[in-house]
Amino acid sequence: MKISYIFREGVAGFRRAVLASISSVITITISLLLISIFCIISAKTSSLVENVRRAVEFEAFLEDSISPEQKTEIEQRISALEEIEKVEYVSKEDAARIFKEEFGEDINAVLDFNPLPPSFKITIKDEYNTPERAEELKLKLSEFSGIDHIAYRKDLLEFLDARAKILSKVSLALGILLAAAAVYFVASTIRLTIHEKRKNIQTMELVGASSWFVRMPFFIGGILQGFAGGLLAAVLLYGLTVWGAGSVSHELAGFFTVSLQFYLLIVCAGICLGSLGSLIAVKRFLVKSKGK
Numbered sequence: 150m151k152i153s154y155i156f157r158e159g160v161a162g163f164r165r166a167v168l169a170s171i172s173s174v175i176t177i178t179i180s181l182l183l184i185s186i187f188c189i190i191s192a193k194t195s196s197l198v199e200n201v202r203r204a205v206e207f208e209a210f211l212e213d214s215i216s217p218e219q220k221t222e223i224e225q226r227i228s229a230l231e232e233i234e235k236v237e238y239v240s241k242e243d244a245a246r247i248f249k250e251e252f253g254e255d256i257n258a259v260l261d262f263n264p265l266p267p268s269f270k271i272t273i274k275d276e277y278n279t280p281e282r283a284e285e286l287k288l289k290l291s292e293f294s295g296i297d298h299i300a301y302r303k304d305l306l307e308f309l310d311a312r313a314k315i316l317s318k319v320s321l322a323l324g325i326l327l328a329a330a331a332v333y334f335v336a337s338t339i340r341l342t343i344h345e346k347r348k349n350i351q352t353m354e355l356v357g358a359s360s361w362f363v364r365m366p367f368f369i370g371g372i373l374q375g376f377a378g379g380l381l382a383a384v385l386l387y388g389l390t391v392w393g394a395g396s397v398s399h400e401l402a403g404f405f406t407v408s409l410q411f412y413l414l415i416v417c418a419g420i421c422l423g424s425l426g427s428l429i430a431v432k433r434f435l436v437k438s439k440g441k
Contacts, residue, residue, distance in 0.1 A: 170374060173426070176334040177378025177419050178385070180327035185386050185415055191320045193404050198309050202278045207271035207301045208239075209290055215267070219295045226293060227269060232277040232286050237270040244268065266297065280307045328422060331378070335371050335426025368427045375423020379416040387412065 209227070211220065220238070228236050239247070244265035249255050273286065283306055287299045386407070394405040 181382035371427020379419020
């Protein structure tokens, strides 16, 4: 009987303040939808940034006079470093072939000799592919005897790192702002319901109703608002992803791919926001209503 009463009152509280409840649901929906879209963009962009990071390679150019034994020793020393994922030797002949493939000219025919030095193409592990650690690795490799100089896309790594940090900060600020707005509207709705039922609350307390029995209907009301907002946001996001995937080429359709778990997470986030808003409202306003 108590449980059924609590749920009935929770639903009834939703109906008593219809406009405020609808405003809360819409706010939660818009907040979660915007947060979700920004999370998807952030995740996809981060994935793209990481792919570009992985494509950034070091190239260690060797001295022309280096012997085969020295080359082998350098390769072993480089491979032994913890930062290194893979080392690939590029001979002078390989360098000339790559030059011809990229520029369409045979450098031997143009200059009558091959000025391109042998080198090692070095792929570093993902966790070391940051501007700071890349520069540390460059200094470390520069100390190796037989290496003439080190080249890598330092400017590209710094650009990617700066943009990734900006995106992370914007995502965090937007998420906090929108979540706070959703919690505020839920709390305001629950406050209106508490104010409307203040006489009933006082009566229930006079006849010995427990604190949780008085508070639970308002908590249920907040959960219902959060669930409705989260569900609506998930449905709208699904519609947007289907529309987006159908509006672009097959190669770009993957950008709009969202897992089922993400939709469930949106609904759970809505429930959490609704629960938090109701808890704040009950804690702040239920006590005040007792004395009125």
